[in-house]
Amino acid sequence: MSETVTGPTETPAAGTTASGATIRLENLTKSYPGNPAPAVDNVTMDIKAGETVILVGPSGCGKSTTLKMINRLIEPTSGRIRINDEDVTDMDPVKLRRKIGYAIQSSGLFPHMTVAENIALVPKMTGWSKSGVKDRVEEMLDLVGLDPREFHGRYPRQLSGGQQQRVGVARALAADPPVLLMDEPFGAVDPITRDHLQDELIRLQHELHKTIVFVTHDFDEAIKLGDRIAVLRERSHIAQFDTPEAILTNPTDDFVSGFVGAGAALKRLNLTRVRDVGIADFPTVTVEDPLQLIFDKLRDGSHNELLMLDRRNRPYKWLRRGDLMRAKGSLARAGQLVHDTVTRDATLHDALEAVLTDSGGRVAVTGRRGEFIGVVDMQTLMNSVHELLEADRLTAMEHQHDLEHLRGHQTEQELEGGGSGL
Amino acid sequence: MTPSHQAPPKGARPPGEHDVGGHAFRDEEAEPSPPSPGPPRRITWKKLVLVPAVLTVVLVATYLWITHVELDSIARNSLAGDIVEVRWWQHVRLTAISTFWVLIIAIPLGIALTRPGLKKAAPGVTVIANIGQATPAIGLLALLVIWLGIGPSTAIIGMVIYAVLPVLSNTVAGLNSIEPTLVEASRGIGMSAMGTLTKVELPLAVPLILAGVRTALVLNVGTATLATFGGGGGLGDLITSGIQTQRMPVLILGSVLTVVLALLVDWLASLVELWLTPRGLEEA
Structure with missing residues (x-):
């Protein structure tokens, strides 16, 4: 997709598409002064390269805070963040953020800049050549399905909500970052446009293979978009982190099944093809x-x-x-x-x-x-669905078993370690 | 990609319309977007011509009247030679210099008071600025004269203290009224704090800041008439000597010129406001 962005003065980011990077959150905690309970408590999460991970949970559960700690808009109180095995916890946050795409609810476009100026911001800051930036803007508009000639010079207020959101995604992807963070990006658009934007994102991800971390409170959106879903409860405790299939068929506890909501079996039908x-x-x-x-x-x-x-x-x-x-x-x-x-x-x-x-x-x-x-x-x-559900249940149980085994093993080790320490 | 509105809809729905639960929904994106408007004229000829025309008429009328009215020697003395012209330019200079210092002080101070570190100081500083404006200008000037002696700089200091508040409070209000999500977006995509301020916050706050500057300018034209009590000169000289000598034509000339100057300055400021307001923020 980046063939058009070539030139001797180009940064290494241009010319090739950077596909996803791994993200590892280690014991990430955020507490605010004056509040004894941390907003995010000891989150550990491994995200594979090129994977779409959805953080889903009730409002106020700390999912947004967790997301913003990845690009350090919120500085973690303790814990480490690694992107592609590089510890970025103490890196200059401005440099870090230029390598991480960021899209938010109601687009966050700057109203005093044209669509093209908005998209060009990050490539310009990272030192792309003028012609490179110009080509890139056209390319990104094309990518998100807006006619560059028509939308280039428009101001955000001249666009519909869905179009603004597309430009927001284009801006987030403009400097070709390996990681894309999305904070309820489709929360403020009507259901039909949201559906289109979701399809669009699936298509984009199919082409680009970025690592996407996506925050939403809409479980159906999570099922539709996620390779894996992390269901979060208060203080960002991970209730379950698994594939949509596993969560639908075998929610670990009442909290998750409550969040999955009624009709899990019906939702499961969306995940299997004829x-x-x-x-x-x-x-x-x-x-x-x-x-x-x-x-x-x-x-x-x-x-x-x-x-x-x-x-x-x-x-x-x-x-x-x-x-x-x-x-x-x-x-x-x-x-x-x-x-x-x-x-x-x-x-x-x-x-x-x-x-x-x-x-x-x-x-x-x-x-x-x-x-x-x-x-x-x-x-x-009916037979297939029964089989599927049964198979899902079995895998989930095996998984559960493995986990318990692992946990048991860990406790054993800890006990031993504690014993030798005495 | 295949935008929704290009996909042929099932059944009889026209393009861009969707059937949801038996109801027709129009896809927002499919609505024909208005053709990209050409650059609209930001400064209309009405704006350019109306105020100067009225002011010219007033000036000409005043000139005709003052040259034809009977003036005794005292009145003639007060207006002798180029004294009116000198007072006019003194007045302009007083206004310009005091406004300059107001901008230099109030805008950076306003910016500083919206930064995270100093946010807590904002109410305190606003109270002080409020005191500056609540004090009667004439009393403030008298106090300053006692303290600093007579002279144009004393008058200018008084005017600056008097006019800092509108610019300061508008700068603070302008910066605070920016949606926090925009600032966050700007930091989130990797802009530095400085970049966020100069590329996002200040351009978005421009309309309010300029409104404050405009208020300060007009205020300054008014308070500059009081500079005469501090030995600062200006059109206030004409007015006070008109009052002291009970010569109405002198008083009227001084007042009319002050009013004309205030309106002229306000008009110029409105043009600058239009010119500096970012295009994307204009009303549709």
């Missing part, structure tokens, strides 16, 4: 088959129903045994047209929706060019 469940075969005929053959198939086969495909193998009509009789032998009026199909990339949620609205309780699955692959019916869906 390709992951059994796609059943279904007897088919094509429109070119002679009528007699279709009759025979219906009469002999164990199935009450056939799927008729069109000339390009696409699902066309559902044919029931009685249909041909009632249509008096004319195929044109027989059967029921196929309304809805799903692809193999559709989520189980979409598939369930299609199955529920179909009178026959099944939906045809199609390939890339719309060709018929198989069907998914209610039974398959």
Whole structure:
């Protein structure tokens, strides 16, 4: 994506895309004077390179404070922060922040600067050449889906909320930082725009592979965006830090399950694709088959129903045994047209929706060019979901077991250590 | 990317409209955005012409009147030679110099009082500045004359003390009214404290600071008439001698010129305000 930003005077950051860096928080604590209970208490967290980690929790739980300690907008009282194994806890915060993208709620754009000036801020500060900055601005606007020619010279107040937020993300990414911190960035936009911005972020992350730490109080947003989710309770204690699947199927305690909310199994459907469940075969005929053959198939086969495909193998009509009789032998009026199909990339949620609205309780699955692959019916869906949930539960239990084992081991060691110390 | 509004919507919804729970929702982003407005004229001809035109008319009328009215020797003495011109320029100089010092003192002080270290001192300093303004200007001047003796610098010191408050309080208010999230965003993307101040905070506070400066300027034109009691000269000389000698034309000339100067200064300041206000902050 950075091919356009080249030139002999360019900084090393340009020319190649810096993908994510690891972040390690070690025993991070923040306490404020005059308040005996720390706002953030002893947080330890490992974030892999290129991973999207969501910090989610009720308001006032310290998730934002934790995020702001990563770029040291809030200085930790104790603990260390390592980015790519480099201890940045005592580094010059201004230099540190120039290497970390930062996007906040309601965009934080400077109203007295144009869109282009806003985006150009960080590259300019880090010493990019003039032409490099100019190209970069265009590129970033393009990246977040705004026409550079149209939006270049506009002021933030001339943009809609969603557009402002896009520019905010563009500004955060302008100097190509390996890490991107996002503090409830989509909190202030309407639900539909938020949905688009989320899709957009998923697409961006697919291209850029940054390490993203994202704060939200919306659990659905967390499930949608996160590779892993850290559910935080008060004082930023990590209640559970795991994949969305694991949290949905096996919340560690009442706090987490309370936060997951009702309908965890339904939410789980969004995380699995049709390709992951059994796609059943279904007897088919094509429109070119002679009528007699279709009759025979219906009469002999164990199935009450056939799927008729069109000339390009696409699902066309559902044919029931009685249909041909009632249509008096004319195929044109027989059967029921196929309304809805799903692809193999559709989520189980979409598939369930299609199955529920179909009178026959099944939906045809199609390939890339719309060709018929198989069907998914209610039974398959239910079985797969049960299997999935069961599998999730097992993995989670194993995980739990491992953790307990590890903890037990640690306590043992500590006890031993304490014993030898005496 | 595929912006939502380009994706063909399912069913019969027009582009950019979404079907949610059977209701139509228009995508905010899909709304046709108004064509980028060309640079609007910031300073209209009305603004440029109206005030100077009125002031010129007043000046011409006063000139015609003063040259045709019967003046006795005392009145003629008070206006002899280039005495009116000298007083006018004295007045302008008094105003300019005192405003200069007000800016030099009040703006940096206002900035300092909004920095984290000195924030606590702000109420105290505002109280002191308030006392400076609450004291009657004439009393303040008398006290300063007792302390520092007679002369233009005494008058200027008095005027500065008197006019610091509006600029100081507006600078503090302007800087404090900036959304904290903007300052945080600026630090968050890696601006230094100095960069945040000069590139974000001050430009955003400019409208309020300038409003304070404008108030201070007009105040200074007024208080400069009192400089005569401290031996500072200015148009106040004409007014007081008019009163002392009971010569109405002299008094009226001094007053009219003061008023014209105050309006002229206010007009110039309003132009500067328009010119310095960042484009993005203007009303749509």
